[in-house]
Amino acid sequence: MSIDEHLNLFEIEEMFSAAMKVLQREVPSEEECIKYHVNNLHSQLLSPTENAVSIVTEIYRTTINHGLFEEQMNWQEISDAIDDFQYGDNQQGYTADKINGMIISHARKLWHTKISDIQFDRIIGQTVTTIDPEVHFMMQLEKGAIIIECPWRIRNKDGIVIGETDIQSNQRQWKTVKELFVGQTIEDVTLFEQIPLLIVQIGDVFLDVFHASSCFDGWTITNDDDFYIFSMHGGDIA
Numbered sequence: 001m002s003i004d005e006h007l008n009l010f011e012i013e014e015m016f017s018a019a020m021k022v023l024q025r026e027v028p029s030e031e032e033c034i035k036y037h038v039n040n041l042h043s044q045l046l047s048p049t050e051n052a053v054s055i056v057t058e059i060y061r062t063t064i065n066h067g068l069f070e071e072q073m074n075w076q077e078i079s080d081a082i083d084d085f086q087y088g089d090n091q092q093g094y095t096a097d098k099i100n101g102m103i104i105s106h107a108r109k110l111w112h113t114k115i116s117d118i119q120f121d122r123i124i125g126q127t128v129t130t131i132d133p134e135v136h137f138m139m140q141l142e143k144g145a146i147i148i149e150c151p152w153r154i155r156n157k158d159g160i161v162i163g164e165t166d167i168q169s170n171q172r173q174w175k176t177v178k179e180l181f182v183g184q185t186i187e188d189v190t191l192f193e194q195i196p197l198l199i200v201q202i203g204d205v206f207l208d209v210f211h212a213s214s215c216f217d218g219w220t221i222t223n224d225d226d227f228y229i230f231s232m233h234g235g236d237i238a
Helices: 009-023 030-043 052-065 069-087 096-113 164-169 171-181
Strands: 128-132 137-141 144-148 152-156 159-163 186-192 197-202 205-210 219-222 228-230
Touching: 030 052, 030 096, 052 069, 052 096, 069 096, 128 171, 159 164, 159 171, 164 171, 171 205
Parallel strands: none
Antiparallel strands: 128 137, 137 144, 144 219, 152 159, 152 205, 186 197, 197 205, 219 228
16 A cells, blocks of 8 residues: 555544554543543643643643543643733733743643552552562562562651662561561552652551663562553553
8 A cells, every 4th residue: 555545534444443453452542542632742841842831721721621620620720820921910920931931840740740540449458468589579468469570669757768779788688678568558559650650558668669671571560360550661551
């Protein structure tokens, strides 16, 4: 087929379906497409751009039109400032440069603190039964496991208690890890989507897991049943 050949909409849809089938991927839902669009717009605001105001306007309009209330609230204050600058009394004395600076700063903060929609209810409330460091850092649960193949650290409210570097210099420190975790309950799990950073609260301490490779997988969480999540090479979550 020539690249200059014109295709109608039905032929394009057929080609798309065939490609997705070969890749063993499902066609994204409308909601997924909308979120991808908003995320793509957001990513354009991580560096200074002359189009910052128009990009925020498009993000805000999209969130309203498609009922993304939480995302809308994330951009409400900046959108109000833009409206005040462009159409209001501008009592705050905004300038174009100031508005652009506010947008970029806000976009970066949102990007790095965005929490994933993935629910970890299947492992929250489970007790840690054993720690197995033989091959990887494996935390066995009552039903399932957390397997870590990337950098990590354990901290409490006061700071870092122990980390992977400590273990590398002294393998006997695994005893401390076992004492901290075995018999304790998983209280919460938070995944920061864009970093990516996984935080698992176990008892009153926190396990931070950093995926640090573009070539190797980082971590896996499973309940040995129908719940299986892992951080793929590059940090993508599957």
